[in-house]
Amino acid sequence: MTAQPQSTDKLIAELRARATALGFDSFGIAAASSRPDLPAKLNAALDAGWHGDMEWMAETAERRGSPNALWPEARSIILLGVNYGPQSDPLAVLGERDRGTISVYARNRDYHEIIKGKLKELAGLLSRRSGAEVKVFVDTAPVMEKPLAEAAGLGWQGKHTVLVSREFGSWLFLGAIFTSAELPPSTPHEESCGSCTRCLDICPTNAFPAPFQLDARKCLAYLNIEHQGPIPHEFRVPMGNRIYGCDDCLAVCPWNKFASVSREAKLRARADLERPALADLARLDDDGFRSLFAASPIKRIGHARFLRNVLIAVGNSGDADLAPLAEARLDAENPLVRGAAIWALRRLAPARADAQRLASLGRESHNSVSLEWTADL
Structure with a gap:
């Protein structure tokens, strides 16, 4: 029956x-x-x-x-x-400039x-x-x-x-x-933000043209995940050490005070991804990248775009001891990586960058990478 x-x-x-x-x-x-x-x-x-x-x-x-x-x-x-x-507070890592924020x-x-x-x-x-x-x-x-x-x-x-x-x-x-079933709808929720503008005020790139509107072209989460080209120069310093995504506007929402920690263990942060060292990430080769992020959504942006993000964070670290990591990527196969490496090296060690400039330009075939040597910092 x-x-x-x-x-x-x-x-x-x-x-x-x-x-x-x-x-x-x-x-x-x-x-x-x-x-x-x-x-x-x-x-x-x-x-x-x-x-x-x-x-x-x-x-x-x-x-x-x-x-x-x-x-x-x-x-x-x-x-x-x-x-x-x-x-824990996802914004806390932003103050640790030698660490990456995911x-x-x-x-x-x-x-x-x-x-x-x-x-x-x-x-x-x-x-x-x-x-x-x-x-x-x-x-x-x-x-x-x-x-x-x-x-x-x-x-x-x-x-x-x-x-x-x-x-x-x-x-x-x-x-x-x-x-295809006709089911009784739930009662829609009314917007309850009131006069609060914390999420808009904290945005490091002013990506909200108005409340309830987002211009992805200025959003760091879009730029370091979806955008396939170089990070635009005007957004590199505001990017700080955000190497994948940006939680600023989410993390300051007052309604988070009622939120509990996820009960799904698979969604809780891995200890090694809560505040990873930029030095370790900058040294990853493609196999190491694939291994570290095998089950993570990060793997979908690929090794080159990930290194682009890490090198921008290295350049923002203010730590000259990280300069050799940028210098080591000047000959990277992917122009995204080479361009970010030049920017980071110029920021951290101008003299070392000057010493590398002529040799690098002599072998560079990608115009956007060549321009990194003279672009404003």
């Missing part, structure tokens, strides 16, 4: 209970049609060029702006949140790998109980999870554009289950 669908209330109660057992901290439901405002907001940001060179955002704009453009059969979306609250979310396992399996299990339960079709997404498809999570009552998009939760502050990973 075919199993009869459960009553909606009983189904939702079972899904909530199973979500909690799987390690999800937040659960809510939004109608697929709950945010008709998204296409206009997305297109305005794209027209302003705030997406930088993330061309995939423009290429997928139609599907990104509407859940039903992505999947016409979707009627409801279950939004799940996993708390990744840190064990964004909290990247200090352990890649959250995509951790959450997707849990989402699939919960989606499977929904499908078995209701007979409905399901699809799961974890930040790997054109889905605007944050505004949908707001519609589902998980929190609200703060002035820094990140989802803010009363229970978990700015520290929630989001995942979505699209379904």
